[in-house]
Every structure is written in C-alpha cells, then in structure tokens.
Amino acid sequence: MRNTPKLPTRKWGPSLHPSRNETPKTLAGRVAQQLRLDIIRHHLEPGERLQFEKLSKRYDVGTSPLREALFQVAAQGLVVAEDHKGFVVAPIQFDEMLDVSNLRANLEAYAIRSAIREGREDWEVDLLSAFHRLKLAGSAVSADQDDEDLRTEWEDRHRAFHYALCKGCGSPWLLHFFDELYDHMERYRRYFWKYAERAVATDHEHEAIMKAALDRDEERAVNLLQAHFQKQARLTMNLRKKVERATAAAS
C-alpha cells in the first residue's frame, strides 16, 4: 500500500446539477442557482435579454462570476448564449414543451423498469414517503388554489415524487437528465398557471403508479406512467390553443 489516494467524496457519475444538492460556496455558483430559480419561476421573462449591467446590479456581483453563472445555466438550456451578443432567457415554445414531456415519459418509463427490477428497500421507503408528502401538499393547494407558496411547495414535492420513482434505477446519468428536463417542465407548467384553470387532480394517478411500482408490476406501472404523461400532453395541447387565441386577440 504505497500511497493511499484520498477517497473522493461522491461515488461516480456526471458532476450533476449543482442546484438540488447544496448551496455552492462560490459567488458564481450561487448566482447560477438564483438565476435558475428566477427563470423557472418567471421572475425573468422568456426571451428577455440578460444584460450584464442589469444583472450585476440585481445580484450584486461583478462580471466574472455573473458570466460563469450564465454559462452554467446556458449549458442547461434555460438561457441561450450567442457569441458577442449576450444572453437571453430561453423562449417559451410549445413544441419544445411536448418534446421535453415525451422524453421524460420515455426516460421515466425506462427508469421505473430498472427500479422495479433492481430497487432496494430504501427505494420503496423513499417512494412511499415522497407520495405522502405530495398528497399532503396536494390537499393544501386545493384548499387555497391561489397561494403562491403552497403551489411552490407542491411543485417541489411533485418533483421529489417523480424523482423518487426513478431513483431506484441507480443510473446517475438518467437522474441527471431527469433534473435537467424537470426544470424545463416546471418552468412550462408554471407558465400555464397564468392561463389554465387550476389544480387538475392527479393524486390518484400518482398513487396508482406508486402502488404498481411497489407491487413490482413492471407493465402496469409503465402503462400508468405513460397514461399520466399522455394526459398531461393532451391538456397541454388544449392550453396551447387557448393561449394562442389569447395572444392573437391581444395583438
């Protein structure tokens, strides 16, 4: 045993979404996180130009960390960068939303299959508790449909539930892609809050999926999941028409 190389903290996998883990210790990292949230929650408008002077003031940082943050978020697609022309908040595009949704459906179906085959005990436990947390948030939201914070809490738990579903698959790369896609999905979903009627009840769908997963019934679980996504897609299509009518009428 010559030289014991100091063991790395994380096991392996892509260097992962910095956002959901812990708060970064550098300015750049923290700004990147804030930027992500501001975009997902529409505190920055889709298509808005992100000028350095403005952002510098807004986040109270110099150009270097700002620039680094912007690149981090750009790599994820939430902002788009053009050389020598600066950065722009990614536009809202329905086609992209459907693309993201379809990919998620495929990815999660794949994940759930692996999880059902290989998921260990703690996967089941986590999944169960994630569902209950989601359910609680769900009833809170339906009690007061316009409370922003409640809604945000529900969003977080909804993400956590789907994440828990996938987690058992044991594929860091898949979970990484999950995070990236979910950020976009959440952004789109929040966009629609402005236009849509609220709170489509989906608790029982989630419950059914979870039960199938815990029963280790691969086909049933995947079918329910696919149906879950297809329903979302249908709703999206309807909203699309609605929104397009609304914006057309406004001009």
Next chain:
Amino acid sequence: MRNTPKLPTRKWGPSLHPSRNETPKTLAGRVAQQLRLDIIRHHLEPGERLQFEKLSKRYDVGTSPLREALFQVAAQGLVVAEDHKGFVVAPIQFDEMLDVSNLRANLEAYAIRSAIREGREDWEVDLLSAFHRLKLAGSAVSADQDDEDLRTEWEDRHRAFHYALCKGCGSPWLLHFFDELYDHMERYRRYFWKYAERAVATDHEHEAIMKAALDRDEERAVNLLQAHFQKQARLTMNLRKKVERATAAAS
C-alpha cells in the same frame, strides 16, 4: 403586421452542444472545444488536475475565458468542479461507462422508433450516406490498424452514423443528450484502444440496423440495435477484467 420581430436563426430546442456545430467566435468557446477534444482524446489524463496557470499557458488565454470554458465542459461532465478547489478531468469509471452505454441504448431505441414512424425522405438519404462513409473508413482502418488519424476519422463517422440513425426522430432534446453521451462514450472507447485488441468488425451490424430502419421495420431495427449495444457491453466487461488485472499487476 406591426413590428416583424427578427426571426431567430435556430428554430428551437436546447441551446445545444456548441462543439459540433461551428467554431465559436469567442476565446472561451474555442478553448472549451479544445478542452473537450483534449479530454476525449486523452491528451489530458483522467483525474488530472486542471490548474489555471498550466492551462493558461497551454491555451494561451487569460483566466476569464479559461474559467468560462471550464464551466461549459464541466456542465457536460467531462471535467468536475469543486468549489475553491479547482477543476479535475473526470475520472474513468467502468460503472459509469456501462451506465452511459445503457442509457444510449435506451435513447437510441426510442429515437429510432420515432424516426421510423416520422422520418422524412432526407433522413433516409442521410442515413444511407452516413453508412457508406462509415464503411469506407472501416476498411481504411482495418488496412492499417495503428494509424491514429484513420482511427479518429472512423470515430467521427461512427458518431455520424448513429446520429443519422436518431436524427429522423425530430427531437432536439434527444439529439442533445445523444451528443453529450456520445462524447463520454468516445472517450471510454479511446481509452480501451490502449488495452484492447483492435477493430472488432461491426460493419455488418450497422448495415443490418440501417436496412431494418429503411424497411421501416421498427421491431427488427430496435432488436438489432439492442443487440449491438449488448455486444459492446459484453466486450466492455471483458476488457474491464483485463484492465483491472493489468493495473493490479502494475502496483
């Protein structure tokens, strides 16, 4: 028609892998590209520390563009960043390689299904020509198995072939993930050149997949594709043992 908003250059989708499109106009972008290549082609060792002074000299740039480049590549997972401790070339890890391979198998299967259903004429044409280019490179390589440039040319065309296979699916996000994963895969494959016997003939496998795709035979195409990946996975497992024996013997 009040104000015609100037039409954006790219249609939609994630702001995509800057690497394969065109050379960036900023220093940071160019350095990022170079960095990617240097890592994929093992001009920078796995696990190697990337210090600013060294890299500054190597690429002849200041800290700002270097830092930005590093973040771009880190977002892709080819380098890992740790706050206040700098950047490191992502280590080689067999488990991760299998993960990447499995995900690719799933993603490409999904893509090929969509492509077969929705792919237009130009998809078929591109696929056919990509295959021929691959085949030519293949025979060049088998004629001289140790020529680095030939090998690199083959790699590029191999990527192009798989890309062409997926391209018809019309999902920018999927193609984005494809690029990211393929970079890692290529890196691993090149890593094994050092240890493995060369040039496993796979032309006929590629040809069979392509034919099935052009016949629009979904099931056949997907099955062949899966088999293609499984074969790779088996080879990888064997190599893994080999390499581990080799490195164990060396210490």
Next chain:
DNA sequence: CAGAAAGAGATTTTCGAAAATCTTGACACG
C-alpha cells in the same frame, strides 16, 4: 506522542478597467 492552532505559500475566485465586437443612425452614392 497525539492533536489543535497558526502561519506561509499555493491556488482559486473576484473585481474593475481596457480591448474587441456589435448596433444604430446619419450620410453619401447609384
């Protein structure tokens, strides 16, 4: 001798200004 504290040196991170590039609008020309 083990373990904590402190300081020097190395390295990363951030800042502010200089350089490079893009945009806009005025002006000249066909």
Next chain:
DNA sequence: CGTGTCAAGATTTTCGAAAATCTCTTTCTG
C-alpha cells in the same frame, strides 16, 4: 428610393491584479 459605408455609442469579452480560500508544514499544548 434603396443600398452601402462609416463613425459613435452601447455591450460584451478579455486581461491582470487584488482578495479570498485552501493546503501543508511547523509549532505549541496537554
């Protein structure tokens, strides 16, 4: 009237040095 050129202003990109953080060795203490 449309088109191309040029300069001024706005904005992004890059540089080099200052500030902050980490690492490693030494020293001190129990």
